[in-house]
Amino acid sequence: MAGLLDKAAQLYPRRTFVITERETFTYAEIQARSERLARGLRAAGVRAGNHVALVLGNHPEFVLLTFAIARAGAVVVPVNIFNRRDELAYVLRQADVTMLVTMDRSRGYDYLAALDEIAPGWERLGGGSRLPSLKRVVVLPTDGGPLPAGRSGAAVTTLADLERHGSVAQDVTPDGAAPQSGAAPQSLAAIFYTSGTTGDPKGVMHTHDMLVRTAYGSAYTRAYEDGRSILFSLPLYHVYAFVEGLLTVPFVGGSVVIQRAFDPIATLAAIERHRPNDVLFVPTMTLDVLAAAREHRHDLSSLTAMFSSGGQAPERIWREIIATFGRIELVTGYGMTETTASQACTLPEGPFDRLPTTNGRLKDAGAAGDPAIGGRLAVWKVVDPHTGRPVPPGTVGELLTRGPAVTKGYYRKPAETATAFDAAGWLRTGDLGTVDEYGYLVLAGRKKDCYRCGGEQVMPREIEAVLTTHPAVAQAHVVSLPDERMGEVGVAWVVFADHIDSIDGAGPGALAAELVAYCAQRLARFKVPRHVLPISPAEIPTTASGRPRKFLLAERAMRVLGVSAEPHHAGLSTRQAAVC
Template sequence: MTAAGPSIAERRADLEREFAPWRPRTLDEHFEHAAARFGPRPYVIAGDRVLTYDDVLHQAHRFADGLATLGVRPGDHVAVLMANYPEYAPLKLAISRAGAVAVPLNYLYRTHELGFVLRQSCARVLITMTSYRDLDYLAMLDELAPGWTRAGSIGFGDLERVITFDAEGRGEGRDGVADVPELARIGAQNPGAAPGGRRHPDQMSDIMYTSGTTGEPKGVQLSHDALLRQEYGSAFCRALPDGNRVVFALPCYHMFGYEHGVQATTFVGGAMLPQPRFDAGEYLRAIERHRVNDVLAVPTMSVALVEHPDRANVDLSSLTRMLSAAAVAPTWLWERIRDDLGVRELTTAYGMTEVAGATVMTQPDDPLEVTASTVGRPKPGGAAAGSAGTVAEYRILDPVTHEPVRPGETGELVSRGPTTMLGYWNRPDATEATLRDGWLYSGDLGRVLGDGSLVITGRSKDVFKSGGELVMPKEVEDFLTTRPGVSQAFVVGVPDDRWGEAGCAFVVAEPGATPDPGQLLEACRSALARFKVPRHVFVLDTDAVPQTPTGKVQKFKLVPMAQRLLGADAAAVRALSPAEPA
């Protein structure tokens, strides 16, 4: 015990006393266990609305009974299109209790994207918001499946029924279409229609779609046990204390928000404060009002928090830990999180949907330089660990020969462990290419330092060839972010008649700075091998960088952006960022 409360070791021991040895459960069985332990405690806090563990369990039972009464059978796929509203958690549990497979959807999808995933996932039921911001989902359905309001054969893939959710109470539903309150009423009239126990922990729980950072999203099949092992591992690695309270605006449909916000919380009887949209001021006010001690963020959110004008006027004394991941954060940002927000336990992580979340993580007591320069070591899983003592075992292989590289050399990360996906839904070729002899080939490049920490150096698909030489963008990006005034850097290869591909760098300025592209190019020429030096540099606002809703940069979209910029005004581009002399 320390002056600040139980130590990291003591908190981990508390978790192990409850969960060792590991007992595989389904998601709904796990929450039944959590509710039995923490029933009257708050689980979901949304402004003035508080749902306890008992409340959420009661709602989940009613929703599950409603789904079963409406014809949802074990193994059916139920898609959920919903932002971070309190109803998300009980609906997700209800799908599990009914024995169905959840298909969480990105609520920023446009019509063609929504149509693709609904068809590809073979969703039989869709639970959807009526609208969100400028997105009208009912109008999208009108375009995709004009007969969608009639339950039965809608005529769009396997879809048979839509259930709506009018989050803002605007009366946006459709006549004859059940909504979420009606689903609860149907369940109340048919108690026991979904008795639970309809799936095995090793069976598929979710089909979670990749974020599309490299193109078309793929549906990742994950088991109940894989998800719970990963989520327990995160609670164990971060040593979450009893009653941990976490605020986040990362979407619940995405692995980051789901693993660390929705689920890890339940192992310690904590509460989550899911935000439907990110607002730094709302984060700060929630921390003060509800005595939040944990924050989930991506670097762009972290910048907004430390730069917010009200930060100094808000009581942040309860805040002790933060997980900032999904993109590289510069050292100055970590220092400001520590110094300006008072966070003592800083962590970052690396993972993939294909391994059910974060498999590599820094420790809460790691020195700041480790958190700022690496993504940590393979995550200790405690009771939920595999045979290696971690949730995943890693190797680094040469991306061409697939032989192990020498210590310290860069190669492709491959892993295996109990949280590995079952495969991609209806994508046997993609599954075969990714899962080989029990190992998952990530497509990510990295190297291991002497202390076992992992440094991510890029994506194998990001590597490009310029003048016959292979260029690893991450090496150039890391150099550019050391230059004064540069917060983030992204390098891509664009087609070039002379070089085959030419490097193009996009940089984001630090607050108040104005980087000069010419000076950045000169710095690259003096420090990097000639073939690594970008031919062009563009300075972008943060909002102009194409990102997924969780802050991952969609680098494949930067290539056509560069081509448009180069083609739109080639003379201006050359003046802005002259090519390296031949």
């Protein structure tokens, strides 16, 4: 990754690389500061192969440290900034973190107070006996001002201190030799923790080669023009923004416009102000931006492209995008942390009907592709989820993948790694879907989200697709609920459209019954949800990539409806009752 930055700085030194609400940075500036920070890291004891955790929002310092850590030959561990005390402690311990760089506060949360409880005396002792691998904590004051002495009375090391030390430090190894810049392509570059849709985060290992190849493949598939500028508020601690945004633009001397938090009106204002060509959204963001654009006028003429991916989108969303933003290069895709962001993508010049009906085709990768697999970064196959045998084309099955873009496993989790891969090295994605004769993928849902009602298999995505065709529904998320007679029944959490009050004067209660009847007219009886419950977008628990954490929605449904968590499978065989 350091080499990627250095090449771009050589070709485009004066071009702007990073744009924030307050500052801009050229390629030459990011390169020079990352070099100083790399020296500061080494002076602070960070060695090649050490793990450096970042608890940083979308600040420019995240970008600087990413390349500095790569330049020092260390491994970056981006941490979800919404993690709280116990979650943070888990990642620091499980990832064997040597240095932590953290904000002092963000969105009302005091990270230093959490550290006081995790590892008392962290200012002097690092992790102490509780986190023995953690040797140093470095703090970024979010208001830009100095920090007071730590709770123990010791001075707190700030990121400015680290960069200042790098300005005067002699860049030599303990034996007196100059260190090698960067790292080998196949060495570990980053550990991204899974979003935790199952409540059990795992550290996905990525090499420099995986990250840079995948970023190039994205720029190639989406046909980046010279100097492409991409705006996003998606978090840099997730592979979507990290790979599809930050690491793609250096190939064309482009820029990233990074926002610290998502706000639809602020997004429209930033497009008008900074004139980006491209935006990265998940469907929930797209819906909010479209609603805001109907109410607030902004000059959006700079946009020529949009990537909206990461979750289920109502079919009507694509025509609304075109109506609002014009005939832009609109794409969607499919990927996961284990496949280094998107592995499939629709083509910017492809037919419009592929957007609402598919999740894209395997990306072309140009010079980054592997000739042994047709010049791609990964290949996939569809198998029966029970037997593991390939299924005929067009048949729903579990998606398996392997190739240079696919992780080799989870950090210090051999059992989970062994479970994730079959004997031939194919990654079990846990996603169900079909692949057509042209290589386009159509997702049918998550394997773990499926359930059986009266012995019949139900795929929630099918129900969600029907619900979102109703004009009153903006989003739908279906989960299962234990039922004594049927084994399991469906519960649909529904976000009603912002024009709900104008639909026949019906309120949410009447609409819930209407939606059950609406499904009954379009779906087999066993697929019709038993309950429809209203929920606001802010109440939906999501991962960093915008996917709903359905196990939390299921728990909430049980609380709301007063249902026991004890499963019921009366009258069903063991195989019938099993979750698909």
